[in-house]
Amino acid sequence: MMRVKGQNIENVKVINRSSTFRLLLANGPLSRIDIAAELNVTPATVTSICNELLQKNLLVQHEELDSPGKVGRKKCPVGLNYDYKHVLSIAIFPDSATLSICNLAASLVDSVVVPTRRSLSPDLFLAHLAERCIKLLWDNQLAKDRILGVGVAVLGPVNHIEGISLKAYSIWEQPVPVRRLLENELHIPVYVESNVCALIEAALLYGEIEHPNVLAVQWGPGIGSVSVIGGKVFKGRNFHTAELGHNFVDGIGERCRCGKVGCLETKLSVDAIAAEMERLSGLAKAKALRALRDRVGPPCRENLDKYLEVAFPPLEDYLKDISFRLAVVVNNAVQVLAPDRIILFGELFANNRLLEYFKEKIFSINETIVDDMFLRSDFQSRHTYIGATACIVKHLLVDTGGLNEAAKTHA
Ligand SMILES: [Zn+2]
Structure with a gap:
């Protein structure tokens, strides 16, 4: 690790430990020689870091991997101790909140879904969630000191420094000091982040994103977006991120949850698509759509995938049209931000037909955008817990070098 002005030896140690965690979380177990090469430090430095972290039980020594035919020094890999502590994660959506316990690799241990009670005041609802968290810990026989921290992911912009949800569209109208309210109930450190930023933190931490600008x-269900610049999630004025969903596309249609009319999101959210499917199923020639409707019920979030598979020319035209609208806005963002890669999340990008239409449209708009630039996240099936978990692992373990997380309880 290079020494720069303002760094003392203690700082350098924290940075080295922090880089070691980062490397192991993204790559899995590595030999000391490989760690030294990746971090550009001497093998002696790595040995000293590893000994200290092995002693604290933060790392584990893995068995020698059999590599027949290979001669020379043994490469004994070390890895992060994923069960050093657990993480509690809370993801709050308009209809429900998911409470989960994960290990440090964001592998799910247990979870419970509770309805989002919008009729309760935020402090009463959060107290209710805290109660359910305590029950979940109890059911899993986990004492509070086994929990590294509580990660919370909510919709809308978040002041992550103070743990305040600024405007959780469709959940809370006003700013809510989520961290303070939950820490008062749980007495465990809490970290709050916007849902999309948290997912990107997971992609950065667990090795899905390898490029600095993304x-x-x-x-x-809506449209979310974040830009990563120089390896860091970018937030600007009032903790806002790149919000492609609220790009103005035309002045007609439904009012957006942000309060404006004409936002892209109102044209191609899950709800907007379901409403259009319903309209299309009323057309004279829509026999296949109506047959499906009889079988699975009116189009909604839960059955939308089935509707998306139906072959019906007006449906195909509609899907191509919304894919084009999204492609235009994403293309414009690419022109402004010049990312190395574009990572795609969400249940609609998980649909192959929509993904294909979207790519077809964006390639037709801009030939400098190529297939290699796209990456579809594998984290969709884990989206209710991986983001909040990653935030805790990053802020309480990686960034601190694993040193003061235990001392970092709330004031
Ligand atoms: Zn909007």
């Missing part, structure tokens, strides 16, 4: 776009 545009992340989430399609479904």
Whole structure:
């Protein structure tokens, strides 16, 4: 690790430990020689870091991997101790909140879904969630000191420094000091982040994103987006991120949850698509759509995938049209931000037909955008817990070098 002005030896140690965690979280177990090469430090430095972290039980020594035919020094890999502590994660959506316990690799241990009670005041609802968290810990026989921290992911912009949800669209109208309210109940450190930023933190931490400049776009249920610049999630004025969903596209249609009319999101959210499917199923020639409707019920978020598979020319035209609208806005963002990669999240991008239409449209708009630039996140099936978990692992373990997380309880 290079010494720069303002760094003392203690700082350098924290940075080295922090880089070691980062490397192991993204790559899995590595030999000391490989760690030294990756971090550009001497093997002696790595040995000293590893000994200290092995002693604290933060790392584990893995068995020698059999590599027949290979001669020379043994490469004994070390890895992060994923069960050093657990993480509690809370993801709050308009209809429900998911409470989960994960290990440090964001592998799910247990979870419970509770309805989001919008009729309760935020402090009463959060107290209710805290109660359910305590029950979940109890059911899993986990004492509070086994929990590294509580990660919270909510919709809308978040002041992550103070843990305040600024405007959780469709959940809370006003700013809510989520961290303070939950820490008062749980007495465990809490970290709050916006849902999309948290997902990107997971992609950065667990090795999905390897490039420094990335545009992340989430399609479904709404439209979310974040830009990563120089390896860091970018937030600007009032903790806002790149919000492609609230691009103005035309002045007609439904009022957006942000309060404006004409936002892209109102044209191609899951709800907007379901409403259009319903309209199309009323057309004279829509026999296949109506047959499906009889079988699975009116189009909604839960059955939308089935509707998306139906072959019906007006449906195909509609899907191509919304894919084009999204492609235009993503293309414009690419022109502004010049990302190395574009990572795609969300249940609608998980649909192959929509993904294909979207790519077809964006390639037709801009030939400098090529297939290699796209990456579809594998984290969709884990989206209710991986983001909040990653935030805790990053802020309480990686960034601190694993040193003061135990001392970092609330005031
Ligand atoms: Zn909007």
